[in-house]
Amino acid sequence: MNISQAAQRTGLPAKTIRYYEDIGLVTPSRDTNGYRVFADQELHKLTFLARSRALGFSIEDCRALLALYEDQSRASSDVKRIAAQHLKEIEAKIADLRAMRDTLSELVRACSGDDRPDCPILKGIEHAGGPARRS
Amino acid sequence: MNISQAAQRTGLPAKTIRYYEDIGLVTPSRDTNGYRVFADQELHKLTFLARSRALGFSIEDCRALLALYEDQSRASSDVKRIAAQHLKEIEAKIADLRAMRDTLSELVRACSGDDRPDCPILKGIEHAGGPARRS
DNA sequence: AATAAGGCTTCCAGTCACTGGAAGGTCAAG
DNA sequence: CTTGACCTTCCAGTGACTGGAAGCCTTATT
Numbered sequence: 001m002n003i004s005q006a007a008q009r010t011g012l013p014a015k016t017i018r019y020y021e022d023i024g025l026v027t028p029s030r031d032t033n034g035y036r037v038f039a040d041q042e043l044h045k046l047t048f049l050a051r052s053r054a055l056g057f058s059i060e061d062c063r064a065l066l067a068l069y070e071d072q073s074r075a076s077s078d079v080k081r082i083a084a085q086h087l088k089e090i091e092a093k094i095a096d097l098r099a100m101r102d103t104l105s106e107l108v109r110a111c112s113g114d115d116r117p118d119c120p121i122l123k124g125i126e127h128a129g130g131p132a133r134r135s
Numbered sequence: 136m137n138i139s140q141a142a143q144r145t146g147l148p149a150k151t152i153r154y155y156e157d158i159g160l161v162t163p164s165r166d167t168n169g170y171r172v173f174a175d176q177e178l179h180k181l182t183f184l185a186r187s188r189a190l191g192f193s194i195e196d197c198r199a200l201l202a203l204y205e206d207q208s209r210a211s212s213d214v215k216r217i218a219a220q221h222l223k224e225i226e227a228k229i230a231d232l233r234a235m236r237d238t239l240s241e242l243v244r245a246c247s248g249d250d251r252p253d254c255p256i257l258k259g260i261e262h263a264g265g266p267a268r269r270s
Numbered sequence: 271a272a273t274a275a276g277g278c279t280t281c282c283a284g285t286c287a288c289t290g291g292a293a294g295g296t297c298a299a300g
Numbered sequence: 301c302t303t304g305a306c307c308t309t310c311c312a313g314t315g316a317c318t319g320g321a322a323g324c325c326t327t328a329t330t
Contacts, residue, residue, distance in 0.1 A: 003278075035277090036278085055260070058316090076250075087236065091236060093232055101225050112211055119214045153309095158287095169296085275327090279324070280321105280324100284319080284320100291311090296305100299305105
């Protein structure tokens, strides 16, 4: 199977698949003409990668998960640790975004959005509490 | 006022302030020794930038908002359009993250996290629905 | 046999918003 | 007069791709 088929099957752009090979996540064999050939195992890996990426795992997390996926003697605790940590980060991001949304939606609500220069949004940004600190 | 004072006042790292000058968001004057000098107006701008960045606006949005902020004859509708669009994107991100969280927390919950290799998280990634499509 | 279209290859550059670090000038205190 | 804390510029790296150029390979049509 060529790269464009693999791309279609996995939902990953061909460019991304080449990139994954570059950074050592997959190692497709090569045809005599130099074309990449994707067999079942590599296709499985790509699918696994596509799905873990869709769950928001970083590439390095994906690399670790893939290694555990392929290691029949893994401990599920190793997997769980990675996933639980990632879950924590997602929760934190959601909380950050919700705070932004709450502030922003209030400002947008208060703004008349007409031709006049008076704007509660700009005032809100100008007069917001002290410098926000990112975790 | 030197850059480190400006950094302290605005909560922005000095590196970031230099970067903001680089890309033309602020234009501090210079002392005879070449040091940047931040007067009130530039400090106001930096504060405005820090706060709009904290609300998640992109640098280019910040640039536009800053221009409107300084334009006494602006129309509040211009501001509102930018903010409403950004709000929409934040809502979308929240929805994406919540979907990830829901899936992930279920997988984490189901995983015993012990020494055995059996792992519902890996199985969940392996057997998840078709390739996720990002908007 | 020539050609055109499409797929494949590699490699380089750009994205976004910084961040780290090196090399070196400036300043205030002891 | 030296030490240490500032400040300067410039270059490179981050994460995870993405776009594009230049060129080889394959297939179909003329």
